[in-house]
Amino acid sequence: MQKKKGPSRFETVALHGGYDVEQKTMSTAVPLYRTTSYNFRSSQHAQDLFALKEGGFIYTRLGSPTQQVLEERMSLLEGGAAALALASGTNAIFYTIINICSHGDEIASSVNLYGGTYSMFSDIIKQFDINVNFFNPAEPGSLERALSPRTRLVYAETIGNPTLDFADLEALASTARAHGLPFVVDSTFTPPCLLRPIGHGADIVIHSLTKWIGGHGTAIGGIVIDAGTFDWKDPKFSLYNDPDTGYHGLRFARDLGEFNRIAFIMRMRLVPLRNLGGCISPDNSWIFLQGIETLSLRMERHCSNALAVARYLKDHPKVSWVRYPGLAGDPGHDVAARYLKNGFGGMVVFGVRGGADEGKRFIEGLDLFSHLANVGDAKSLAIHPASTTHSQLSPDEQSRAGLAPDLVRLSIGIEHIDDIIADIDQSLRGI
Numbered sequence: 518m519q520k521k522k523g524p525s526r527f528e529t530v531a532l533h534g535g536y537d538v539e540q541k542t543m544s545t546a547v548p549l550y551r552t553t554s555y556n557f558r559s560s561q562h563a564q565d566l567f568a569l570k571e572g573g574f575i576y577t578r579l580g581s582p583t584q585q586v587l588e589e590r591m592s593l594l595e596g597g598a599a600a601l602a603l604a605s606g607t608n609a610i611f612y613t614i615i616n617i618c619s620h621g622d623e624i625a626s627s628v629n630l631y632g633g634t635y636s637m638f639s640d641i642i643k644q645f646d647i648n649v650n651f652f653n654p655a656e657p658g659s660l661e662r663a664l665s666p667r668t669r670l671v672y673a674e675t676i677g678n679p680t681l682d683f684a685d686l687e688a689l690a691s692t693a694r695a696h697g698l699p700f701v702v703d704s705t706f707t708p709p710c711l712l713r714p715i716g717h718g719a720d721i722v723i724h725s726l727t728k729w730i731g732g733h734g735t736a737i738g739g740i741v742i743d744a745g746t747f748d749w750k751d752p753k754f755s756l757y758n759d760p761d762t763g764y765h766g767l768r769f770a771r772d773l774g775e776f777n778r779i780a781f782i783m784r785m786r787l788v789p790l791r792n793l794g795g796c797i798s799p800d801n802s803w804i805f806l807q808g809i810e811t812l813s814l815r816m817e818r819h820c821s822n823a824l825a826v827a828r829y830l831k832d833h834p835k836v837s838w839v840r841y842p843g844l845a846g847d848p849g850h851d852v853a854a855r856y857l858k859n860g861f862g863g864m865v866v867f868g869v870r871g872g873a874d875e876g877k878r879f880i881e882g883l884d885l886f887s888h889l890a891n892v893g894d895a896k897s898l899a900i901h902p903a904s905t906t907h908s909q910l911s912p913d914e915q916s917r918a919g920l921a922p923d924l925v926r927l928s929i930g931i932e933h934i935d936d937i938i939a940d941i942d943q944s945l946r947g948i
């Protein structure tokens with residue numbers, strides 16, 4: 518299956534990108550290849566595949582045709598050069614870090630992070646002697662202070678968990694570029710119909726496919742998109758310039774010929790994925806392709822519903838504060854409005870008057886909303902992050918990350934807006 522040329526508008530690529538009708542069966546849907554392995558035509562064919570002299574499929578841990586369509590489609594939608602789909606968003610983030618850093622290196626990361634990412638950066642990568650310096654994207658100069666000669670990448674989320682502050686991507690990208698560092702952006706809260714970070718200076722874009730891209734709360738997956746913009750030849754990136762013993766001395770930044778441009782994603786497939794094994798299943802690749810087909814339609818509804826909920830909460834006497842980047846007057850609105858032209862996403866956070874206990878009571882009083890730890894489902898969801906998703910953070914860390922104890926997080930679905938507001942209204946009235 519080769520890449521489909523032709524129309525380049527988002528809605529069209531979402532349906533056709535990366536797939537030419539498979540000629541043996543003429544299947545109009547992208548075929549799902551449920552197999553672990555692919556037969557070699559000959560010993561020479563086997564040898565050439567392993568020596569990277571020829572492209573093709575060997576073993577599903579390294580890739581599958583269904584996955585390849587997902588990767589090409591996502592890469593086209595993000596304006597990237599290549600992509601690698603993985604078992605989860607978390608896996609995508611971890612492989613990104615270890616595909617750039619080794620022991621003694623540092624990363625500079627925004628402090629507004631998904632809870633699991635915060636724990637990975639502050640606790641787990643330390644085991645490999647990779648250390649994090651957090652910065653606050655809202656404070657000018659904060660990123661510069663987080664950099665050192667050992668820094669190897671700059672990391673941020675677009676709409677940051679959990680405060681929904683929007684990071685000024687171009688400012689961060691220009692600082693990263695001035696220091697010769699790749700800029701890595703977790704764009705999960707802004708699927709590519711809302712924002713394409715590569716156009717704003719990102720070198721690497723990560724998504725948890727689990728959220729709006731899958732869109733129905735049915736599968737876990739992640740993807741990393743390589744813009745093909747970063748030159749890894751600086752010797753400080755030792756993983757790209759020192760000869761790789763697993764590939765007979767190959768230097769990823771120098772010896773890949775036409776693929777040098779996508780050295781990052783090539784190395785991620787050939788080293789962390791191949792030998793650590795966090796692969797996506799063909800079934801989940803197929804599910805995410807289904808999600809992408811309707812992504813832009815669903816996002817329109819997620820965004821308009823979330824804005825209506827934010828406006829409703831803003832005027833409610835039982836609500837002490839509300840944050841939504843699309844709300845005029847929100848502290849993050851001006852920056853967000855510079856980047857987001859098609860809506861401000863599906864997340865709304867707010868505080869119930871009375872504090873955390875009242876907030877928990879509000880969540881328990883909801884009928885239509887599901888109380889669970891996910892975002893980006895077609896169905897509306899609610900959770901209290903301080904006692905759940907971000908409970909691994911100490912109270913001090915929670916406050917530095919901007920997580921108020923009373924914060925209630927809503928992921929607004931695509932139900933009818935009247936039913937969503939009626940449910941919030943009845944629960945607020947009950948407390």
Ligand SMILES: *Cc1c(COP(=O)(O)O)cnc(C)c1O
Nearest residue numbers: 605606607608631705725727738
């Ligand atoms: C969910 C999420 C992740 C982790 O993705 P999984 O697919 O759950 O592993 C990372 N970043 C953000 C912003 C997320 O919302």
